[in-house]
Amino acid sequence: MIRILEQRKFPYKEIRVLARSSRIIQVDGKSYQVLETTPDAFNGVDIALFAGTEGEKGAAVTFGKEAIRRGAVLIDNGSDYRMDPKVPLVIPEINEHDLAWHQGIIANPNCTTAAMLVPVAAIHRKVGVKKIVISTYQAVSGAGAKAVEDLKVQSKEHLEKGAVSDFGVFPDQIAFNVLTNNWKIEEDGYSNEELKIIKETHKIMGDKKIQVVPTTVRVPVYNAHSESVYIETKKKITPAQAAQIFLKTPGVRLVDEKHPLEGKTCPMPILASGKDDVLVGRIRKDLFNPKALVFWAVGDNLRKGAALNAVQIAECLVERSRP
Secondary structure, three states: OOHHHHHOOOOOOOOOOOEOOOOOEEOOEEEEEEEEOOHHHHHOOEEEEEEEOOOOOOHHHHHHHHHHHHEEEEEEEEOOOOOOOOEEEEEEEHOOOOHHHHHEEEEEEOOOHHHHHHHHHHHHHOHHHHHHEEEEEEEHHEEEEEEEEEEEHHHHHHHHHOOOOOOEEEEOOOOOOOEEOOOOEHHHEEEEHHHHHHHHHHHOOEEEOEEEEEEEEEOOOOOOOEEEEEEEEOOOOOHHHHHHHHHHHEEEEOOOOOOOOEEEEOOOOOHHOOOOOOOEEEEEEOOOOEEEEEEEEEEEOOOOHHHHHHHHHHHHHHHHHHO
């Protein structure tokens, strides 16, 4: 979050970093004093960006109301407020207008939702989207820093010993494997991650009639989520027309033979990692349905899927406050 604020030259007078305990941290060679989080620590804060533990003991739930009471607007990167009907769930490229009705809290979407919806919404605005079928290939960084370390340890152990003795934060071996059970399975056999995609898509797009069918998979990749996206549209659209839409869409970078990126002609996690745009490619038609398309999307889950989107919301708030 701090890195992105600095990279984007966010117009701040002070960055006040809060955590459970005070200390000094280094971010890109610059020192920041971390203060202990208390209600009074939010005095004088205009925008409070929350990230970290979710749920009953999460920072946004514990201190959010105190921050709002002291005049701050809360932007929450967790899931605690996403489906609250009084809280806008915002991807600025899609529904910045929903910021107009916030009551002190704005929610940031799930990482997979953000990467998928930026390109899908662009198509929706042109020809209407009726159905979305998504299969995700989610990097381990989405499960936290410990998960990244676990992948490193498991990979080394598997290569040296042929087996893994400790799964770490995962329900099974992640090294040289893929997991569809990395999330809690809930109603109708869907994981809570899959249900997030469905519900968040409906809220952000403002259309509960869109059919959303997700399958989420954890893969042994360090960073950046990939998604296979199939959409059925209300009007006919060709791959060439879709490519032209993506070329003009803020937050999307088309990557193909005609539009290579760093010499690559297909989106991939190592190409998307560290970048702000969602990379889109492999656009093709459904051979059996003229009103359907398939494409491949890859986005940095720690940037557009989390911190970047939160900072973009903050930037929108600043612009809206200008006379």
